[in-house]
Amino acid sequence: MNRPFVYRQQKIAGVYQRCNRDCPANRCAEHRSAFHIELPAGPDGRRRQVTKGGFQTGREAMKAREEVGTADRDGKISTNPRTTFAGWSAEWLAGKIERGELKPSSARAHTDALRLHLVPQLGRYKLTELTGYHLTRAYGAILRDRRAQVEEATKNGRKVPPSISPASITRMHGVVSGCLRSAEKAGLVPRNVAPHAELPTWRPTEVRPWTPDQARQFLDWLDRQSDRLAPLIHLAVHTGLRRGELLALGWADVDLDAGTARVWRQRVTVAGAVSVVDHPKTRSGERTVPLFPGTVAVLRQWRAQQNRERLQWGPAWNDGGWVFTHEDGKPLFPDTVGRVFAKRARQAELPPLRFHDLRHTFASIAADAGVPIEMLSKVMGHANVRTTLQLYAHLYPETHRRVAQLVGEKLASRAATG
Structure with missing residues (x-):
């Protein structure tokens, strides 16, 4: 039987001792106290009950019951404790x-x-x-x-x-x-x-982009080979766009007269299948990118070549409106582009590089040219400057040198006046 807990001559609901018939009628010093409380139903409509025992006194159980009720009202008790x-x-x-x-x-x-x-x-x-x-x-x-x-x-x-x-x-x-x-x-x-939780320690792989001379060497090599990837790689090096962003560009997104390209989607590979994502993960990923005059000239030549291929293929041409395609108009497969790029870099006898590292190459050239980190962050389409700093802070050695110079000069002037 449950013996109710009486506090100040009143029975306290939900607080009791689990006694048996052999216990004294008035008071039991053998069995410990417990409490039971029924909370409001959870989102699934199920009853929520909390029962706990082992308290030395009824007052301890009463206080614990009150704390559970308060915690539930404050949203600190699970609405469905059975959920795995x-x-x-x-x-x-x-x-x-x-x-x-x-x-x-x-x-x-x-x-x-x-x-x-x-x-x-x-x-x-x-x-x-x-x-x-x-x-x-x-x-x-x-x-x-x-x-x-x-x-x-x-x-x-x-x-x-x-x-x-x-x-x-x-x-x-x-x-x-x-x-x-x-x-x-x-x-x-x-x-x-x-x-x-404790996580294993690791150090991010240091980005090792190509130098401006190496990037120019590769672009010249591609031009001499009349390689179909040349316009794509030229745009990657000169804009810092991601591979998926480049492959999702449509001619409707490119204004060659104004010298701009609108970036608002990506072509990605998932489980061997290609899909086009209509919107970037963050709003900063959707942006309009200015094009260097030399890049505009490259794209004009590429569009002329694509138009010639359209005429050659006739009705068999796949008119999807994409900027970078195969000869029949079909869009390029992202993973294939990555493999072909790596192969071309080896053939050009340049240091190995992932296609994504062309984006890092663009960022390193911009940093070397003195572009402020805030401006570079917007150009790269990062969600915030912190992301840019984590990736490219090491590309600003000249900034570090200027800081050291200023501190040194300040200390020297203090010593001279002292």
Whole structure:
């Protein structure tokens, strides 16, 4: 039987001792106190009840019950404590995709991270049970499991799976953090525990772009070869546009008379299939890019060549309005462009470079020319200056030298006057 707790001659609802028939009628010093509280129903309409025992006195249980009620009113109690990480992460990701918050490539990366690694490690836990330690332990297990898979495949002569680096774990942690942050907003957890996880340390690979002379050498080499990629690479070096942005350019986006190009979409590869994303991830990614007069001349020549190919192919021409195409008008495949570029760089006997590093080459040339970091950030289409600084701060050695010079001169003047 439950013995009600009486405080100041009043029975306190929900506070009691679990006694039996052998306990004294008036007071029991053997059994501990407990409380029960029923909270408002959650979003799914289910009853929410909290029961907890083990208190030394009824007053302790009464106080704890009051604290639970206050915490619930303040939004610090989960509205659905049964929700697991597996269940919520699936709902969270589906919602982000449905609302168009993720590009197809990002949606695929999120899906793979959850399905292949995070849910197997964390899926069984209730959201309210998760701690930073659980995340730390899961990340360590993911790294160990993949190392074991690589070693086993190498030993048995099978296809070796791609390695998982500390940088990959950091990206996975970003998925977990976003998932739990959303759970906190939904009232499923009192707080997001992701910041309490410990991540493996890693150092970003230093960007090693081509020098202006190397970039010019490559463009000249492509021109001598009459290579179809020459106009594309010329535009990449002279504007810093991403590969996907370049391949999604339509002639309707380019105003050769005004010398501008409107960037508002990307062509990306997801699971071997190509799709066009109509809007960048951030508003700063949608921008109008000025074109150098020499670049306008290159594009005019390229459009004339494309028009000749259109006439040659006749009705078989694929009229999609794209700037960069095959001879039949079909748009270029992003991954193919990357492979062909790397091959051409080797043939030109230049240092190896990813296509994306042409963007870094543009940024390094701009930095060397003294372009302010704020201006470069807008040109690159970054969401904020911090992103630009993280990527390209090392490209401003002259700025560092000026700072050292000013400090040195200041100290020298102080010493002279002293």
